[in-house]
Amino acid sequence: MSQSTRVISPNVEIMPVSAKTNAQGHLIIGGCDTVELAKQFGTPLYVVDEETVRASANAFQAGLSLYKKSRPLYAGKAFLCTAMCHLIRKLGFGLDVVSEGELYTAVKAGFPADLTYLHGNNKSEKELEAALAYKGVKIVIDSDGEVELLASIARRMKARASILIRVTPGVEPDTHEHIKTGQHNSKFGIPLDHLEETVAVILKYPDVLELIGLHAHIGSQSHDLGPFLELIDIMADRFAFLKEKYGIELTQLDVGGGLGIAYTEADRPTPIYDWAASVAAKVAEAFSQRNMELPELFVEPGRSMIGTAGVTLYRAGHTKDIDGEASCLSVDGGMADNPRPITYQAKYTTCVANRMNEPPATKPVSLVGRYCESGDIIVKEAYLSAQRGDLIAVFGTGAYNYSMASNYNRTTRPACVLVYDSKAEVIIARETNDDLVRQDRTPERLL
Ligand SMILES: Cc1ncc(COP(=O)(O)O)c(C=O)c1O
Numbered sequence: 001m002s003q004s005t006r007v008i009s010p011n012v013e014i015m016p017v018s019a020k021t022n023a024q025g026h027l028i029i030g031g032c033d034t035v036e037l038a039k040q041f042g043t044p045l046y047v048v049d050e051e052t053v054r055a056s057a058n059a060f061q062a063g064l065s066l067y068k069k070s071r072p073l074y075a076g077k078a079f080l081c082t083a084m085c086h087l088i089r090k091l092g093f094g095l096d097v098v099s100e101g102e103l104y105t106a107v108k109a110g111f112p113a114d115l116t117y118l119h120g121n122n123k124s125e126k127e128l129e130a131a132l133a134y135k136g137v138k139i140v141i142d143s144d145g146e147v148e149l150l151a152s153i154a155r156r157m158k159a160r161a162s163i164l165i166r167v168t169p170g171v172e173p174d175t176h177e178h179i180k181t182g183q184h185n186s187k188f189g190i191p192l193d194h195l196e197e198t199v200a201v202i203l204k205y206p207d208v209l210e211l212i213g214l215h216a217h218i219g220s221q222s223h224d225l226g227p228f229l230e231l232i233d234i235m236a237d238r239f240a241f242l243k244e245k246y247g248i249e250l251t252q253l254d255v256g257g258g259l260g261i262a263y264t265e266a267d268r269p270t271p272i273y274d275w276a277a278s279v280a281a282k283v284a285e286a287f288s289q290r291n292m293e294l295p296e297l298f299v300e301p302g303r304s305m306i307g308t309a310g311v312t313l314y315r316a317g318h319t320k321d322i323d324g325e326a327s328c329l330s331v332d333g334g335m336a337d338n339p340r341p342i343t344y345q346a347k348y349t350t351c352v353a354n355r356m357n358e359p360p361a362t363k364p365v366s367l368v369g370r371y372c373e374s375g376d377i378i379v380k381e382a383y384l385s386a387q388r389g390d391l392i393a394v395f396g397t398g399a400y401n402y403s404m405a406s407n408y409n410r411t412t413r414p415a416c417v418l419v420y421d422s423k424a425e426v427i428i429a430r431e432t433n434d435d436l437v438r439q440d441r442t443p444e445r446l447l
Pocket of ligand 1: 075096217301302304
């Protein structure tokens with residue numbers, strides 16, 4: 001058996017690796033009965049399967065192990081809380097953050113500064129100061145203006161920053177327009193033909209800025225390997241060019257995240273292990289061909305680390321019959337806890353979690369959310385035979401769900417529970433109505 005068939009890559013499956021059905025026909029995740037989870041913690045509820053996170057981490061590490069100096073960084077934007085910081089630290093990952101809030105979460109969790117990378121196309125002064133104060137955080141530069149700003153802050157703080165330059169390599173993955181980031185006209189990064197100018201700006205500040213590497217992230221939910229391999233050749237060329245022309249020996253190459261997951265049976269993403277092993281082999285080949293020292297290699301998976309681990313549980317509400325046919329099934333959540341369908345026309349797979357042994361419906365219903373938007377549709381055609389009170393599970397909601405959730409219609413954000421070894425532990429508490437009015441202020445004259 002080859003290594004790739006022995007290592008589980010959860011991103012090719014729709015359900016978490018621990019998903020089972022018990023004798024009563026209930027969906028079990030992490031050894032926990034989802035019917036009991038819904039009773040205990042309420043709905044909507046985000047359930048995160050730790051075994052799937054562990055298996056995904058293992059697949060990245062097994063793939064990358066062919067390359068000695070490599071480390072995966074978890075992209076916190078997919079889903080972050082202090083428990084997640086602790087878990088990924090235990091799994092040997094570094095962390096990619098994109099805001100003061102994500103950095104603050106990492107600091108609160110005691111995440112090692114030297115394994116933390118700060119991204120963002122418009123980092124504020126406060127964010128840059130926070131990164132410099134947490135000594136060791138690497139800063140991924142996104143524009144010449146940011147280089148100038150960082151240098152002035154670093155001088156004021158008497159700090160020194162280790163930086164990477166994010167480039168837009170002109171490589172486009174096979175994904176939705178809104179989540180492509182590597183194309184020439186992207187708002188992210190520095191176009192390749194501008195790289196020399198950015199380097200020149202950095203070289204003006206040798207006392208406070210140390211250029212250590214290049215970074216690129218070409219997009220998200222990409223199934224194919226090809227664009228990543230193309231990217232690596234482009235990056236290796238830039239390493240060689242900067243060494244030849246300026247004598248700069250960069251030591252870090254970060255090729256970003258972007259590997260997709262299977263949301264429906266139609267999705268066929270490259271398995272994590274194969275992706276990581278191919279990326280590692282390609283970097284080794286590309287740098288050897290150019291007679292270059294191998295850099296430290298970083299990858300930044302978000303979705304493929306946490307997406308498949310997440311399942312959202314909803315309580316079924318009313319059905320609406322149109323012309324005698326059930327056409328809509330409403331649930332108690334929707335676009336505020338999962339904005340991906342309305343934002344990207346994202347597709348999901350769903351089931352009736354308390355009646356897993358029953359055959360699916362022969363006619364589809366639209367699984368719709370409870371929010372005041374006609375576009376609040378979670379799954380357009382779901383083959384669910386469910387009634388009011390049933391428990392509906394939506395798979396693949398671990399990434400870009402909680403982290404993109406809102407309080408639209410003044411609803412509270414759901415709780416998030418981590419399940420593992422038949423135990424369920426709250427890692428983010430459900431918001432309360434008091435949380436919703438906490439920041440409200442009423443001018444005296446209106447009282
Ligand atoms: C710089 C950077 N790294 C990593 C990621 C993670 O991407 P994904 O969740 O698709 O793996 C993103 C996502 O937008 C990103 O912008």
